[in-house]
Amino acid sequence: MLRQLKKPQDPRLLVGIDTTDDAGVYLLNENTALIQTVDFFTPIVDDPYLFGQIAAANSLSDVYAMGGKPLTTMNIVAFPLCKLGPDVLAAILKGGQDKVLEAGAVTVGGHTIEDTEPKFGLSVTGIAHPSKILTNAGAKPGDSLILTKPLGTGILATAARAELFAEGLQEAIKSMATLNKTAAEVLNEFNASACTDITGFGFLGHVHELAAASGVQVDIAAANLPLLPQAMEAADMGLVPAGAYANRSYLQTVRFADNISEAIKDICFDPQTSGGLLISIAANQAQDLLATLQDRGIEFARIVGQVKGSGKGEIYVY
Amino acid sequence: MSTELDCRGLACPQPVINTKKALDKLTEGVLIVKVDNAVAKENVSKFAVSQGCGLSIEQQGQDFSISITKGKLTDNEDSALKAATVILFSQNMLGHGSEELGSVLIKSFMFTLTQSDRLPKTLLFINSGVKLTVAGSPVLEHLQVLAEQGVEILSCGTCLDFYNLKEKLAVGSISNMYSILDTLTAADKAITL
Numbered sequence: 001m002l003r004q005l006k007k008p009q010d011p012r013l014l015v016g017i018d019t020t021d022d023a024g025v026y027l028l029n030e031n032t033a034l035i036q037t038v039d040f041f042t043p044i045v046d047d048p049y050l051f052g053q054i055a056a057a058n059s060l061s062d063v064y065a066m067g068g069k070p071l072t073t074m075n076i077v078a079f080p081l082c083k084l085g086p087d088v089l090a091a092i093l094k095g096g097q098d099k100v101l102e103a104g105a106v107t108v109g110g111h112t113i114e115d116t117e118p119k120f121g122l123s124v125t126g127i128a129h130p131s132k133i134l135t136n137a138g139a140k141p142g143d144s145l146i147l148t149k150p151l152g153t154g155i156l157a158t159a160a161r162a163e164l165f166a167e168g169l170q171e172a173i174k175s176m177a178t179l180n181k182t183a184a185e186v187l188n189e190f191n192a193s194a195c196t197d198i199t200g201f202g203f204l205g206h207v208h209e210l211a212a213a214s215g216v217q218v219d220i221a222a223a224n225l226p227l228l229p230q231a232m233e234a235a236d237m238g239l240v241p242a243g244a245y246a247n248r249s250y251l252q253t254v255r256f257a258d259n260i261s262e263a264i265k266d267i268c269f270d271p272q273t274s275g276g277l278l279i280s281i282a283a284n285q286a287q288d289l290l291a292t293l294q295d296r297g298i299e300f301a302r303i304v305g306q307v308k309g310s311g312k313g314e315i316y317v318y
Numbered sequence: 319m320s321t322e323l324d325c326r327g328l329a330c331p332q333p334v335i336n337t338k339k340a341l342d343k344l345t346e347g348v349l350i351v352k353v354d355n356a357v358a359k360e361n362v363s364k365f366a367v368s369q370g371c372g373l374s375i376e377q378q379g380q381d382f383s384i385s386i387t388k389g390k391l392t393d394n395e396d397s398a399l400k401a402a403t404v405i406l407f408s409q410n411m412l413g414h415g416s417e418e419l420g421s422v423l424i425k426s427f428m429f430t431l432t433q434s435d436r437l438p439k440t441l442l443f444i445n446s447g448v449k450l451t452v453a454g455s456p457v458l459e460h461l462q463v464l465a466e467q468g469v470e471i472l473s474c475g476t477c478l479d480f481y482n483l484k485e486k487l488a489v490g491s492i493s494n495m496y497s498i499l500d501t502l503t504a505a506d507k508a509i510t511l
Contacts, residue, residue: 162335238334238364242357262364 015066015135023062023126025133033130037062040076040121044157044273045173048088052095052120053177058199058274059122060103064184065197065277066135068128073100075110078119092120103179132188134195139214143193144286145305148183148298149175149276151203151267152231158241159234168230175228175300176274182296183277190281190289198275202247204254204268206278207305208313214280217311219318222257222264226300235263235270243271257318268317276300280307319347325362326354326381333358334365337386341369344388351384359384403438404505406498407447412511421456427511428460439505440470441490442498448477452486461489474498 008016014033015025023037039059043051056073063070075096079089089112100107100122139145156172159165180197187195194214198206203225211218247269256265281289286303293301308316323340325333337351353359359375359382366373372387411420412427428450431437441464443451450457451473465471471490478484478492493501502508 158331162331162338236364236368238361238368239331240357240361240364242330245357245360 014130014133023066023068023124025066025128025135027130028127031129033068033128033133035063035066035068035126035128035133036124037066037126038076038121038123040078040119041273042117042119044153044176045160045169048091049095050173050177051118052092052097053099054095054173054274055092055120056096056099056122057177057179059124060099060105061180061197061199061274061277063124063126064180065195066126066128067132067184067187067195068126069184070100070103070105070124070126072106072108072125073122074108075112076119076121076123077110077112078115078117079112080116080118081114083116084118088118092118096120096122099177099179103181134187134192135213136194136196136210137213138194139210139216139218139280139307140193140282141216141307141309142283143280143307144283144303145207145218145220145307146279146281146286146290146293146301147198147203147226147276147304148180148279148293148301149178149198150226150228150231150300151198151272151275152228152234152270153272153275154202154241154243154270155231155234155239155267156228157273159230159237159239162239164237164239165230165234168228168234172228178274180277183293183298183301186289186292186296186298187277187279189292190285192279192281192285192289194280196278198272198278200243200271200273201250202244202269202271203275203278204315204317205247205251206275207315208251208253210278210280211307211311211315212313214307215310215312216307217309217314217316218305218307219316220268220305221303222260222268222317224302224304225264225267226302226304227267231267231270232263235266240266241271244269247271253313254315254317257316260317264317320385321347321349323349323351325358326352328353328358330357330361334361337362337365341366341371341386341388346388349386349388351386352381353384354381356382358382362386403436403507403509404440404442404501405438406442406444406502406508406510407450408444408510410446410449424450425456425460428457428464432460432463437464437467437469438509440472440501442493442501443471443473444477444498445474446477446481448473448481448483451489452478452483453488454486455488458488465489472498472501
């Protein structure tokens with residue numbers, strides 16, 4: 001769809017829409033690049049404060065995924081004021097505000113419209129040193145792939161609507177509300193090749209984006225994938241959102257080994273909300289990066305695959 | 319005899335929720351679930367399989383008719399689930415590092431097992447593990463509860479001899495290496511602790 005728009009020709013545009021990246025990056029001067037991103041969505045949990053937290057964390061994540069630091073944010077709100085009332089809106093905004101403060105950024109304003117269905121998210125502006133920008137296009141053959149948050153948020157949100165697997169949902173909420181800030185700070189101490197965050201296209205969807213943009217093919221070790229508790233059981237029971245099937249039919253370049261269960265496949269395509277960072281880094285730095293991430297409290301970080309060679313984003317899951 | 323459940327026009331995961339409720343109420347026969355999209359067909363099918371039910375799907379125009387047979391589970395409620403798992407206790411505690419902690423953990427594990435609704439088929443005890451199935455064992459009560467619920471409890475005879483505990487066996491029966499090996503290899507899932 002975006003291909004129909006005229007492509008910008010500005011030389012200061014370091015990262016535009018060409019490589020389906022997480023945010024836009026614009027060179028301000030030799031030491032500073034401006035990062036800009038926007039994201040918003042409908043509620044995935046019942047509690048308005050938590051919805052605000054998760055939506056804010058999700059929006060901020062794109063800045064971290066580019067290797068940057070968020071500075072300012074603006075709220076994007078659509079809300080049925082008569083139906084839900086001002087208290088619910090206030091709780092959503094407080095959730096968002098608290099998360100922005102936690103990120104060390106500042107909310108400078110926002111815009112609200114009346115709508116039949118609530119939606120919330122942020123437009124975020126951040127900065128990074130131009131040499132530290134991490135696009136999704138730099139993965140190299142031989143690199144290790146690291147994932148920093150466990151998978152299964154879509155499946156557990158679906159299970160919650162069936163009033164099942166409440167503990168799994170609690171862990172999912174905790175994970176979704178966690179900023180990728182610490183992970184990004186750790187990443188800054190290393191020399192990663194590429195980075196993106198895992199959101200609506202599911203784990204494999206975003207692995208494909210990174211691999212295709214980088215011109216490589218990758219192997220994923222299913223046994224190493226960090227999973228949210230009860231996600232497998234929920235997937236086994238068919239509590240799989242329609243988005244997972246959509247992601248699966250869209251992505252045609254994935255091969256699975258014979259022993260991979262349906263549940264794992266569903267989890268691999270499950271649309272994630274506010275997921276972790278997917279990092280491609282030279283194998284000789286990977287163990288150190290993993291250890292540092294885990295030391296700083298990112299307990300679910302795992303090495304989940306390897307970049308095999310040049311390609312067009314093909315994925316083999318074993 | 320069949321019961322029909324129309325789940326057409328329902329948003330995910332409502333078809334699975336309704337199927338679950340209908341299956342819980344169904345005591346015999348076949349449940350026929352009608353859905354109008356592939357996602358619901360996939361999810362309801364996965365659900366049926368996860369509950370150990372028989373399944374067949376027929377496409378009728380744009381809709382799908384999913385026939386679910388509950389048969390297996392009505393006779394012996396969790397036999398389909400029990401068939402799967404065997405746990406081998408290779409010592410009388412859980413884990414390595416601290417014996418004190420290990421003793422606390424094995425008690426906790428056995429208690430938790432009695433509360434589980436997916437019981438294993440068999441518990442095997444070898445080496446110091448046999449100390450758990452004899453008189454005076456800290457987990458005897460839990461093992462007796464499990465035995466009452468049909469869990470098979472087998473203790474290695476050679477091991478009981480070695481520790482001079484053969485006369486003190488208080489739950490389950492004495493087994494031998496052939497039988498233990500057979501049980502392990504025939505299991506769908508074998509867990510060693």
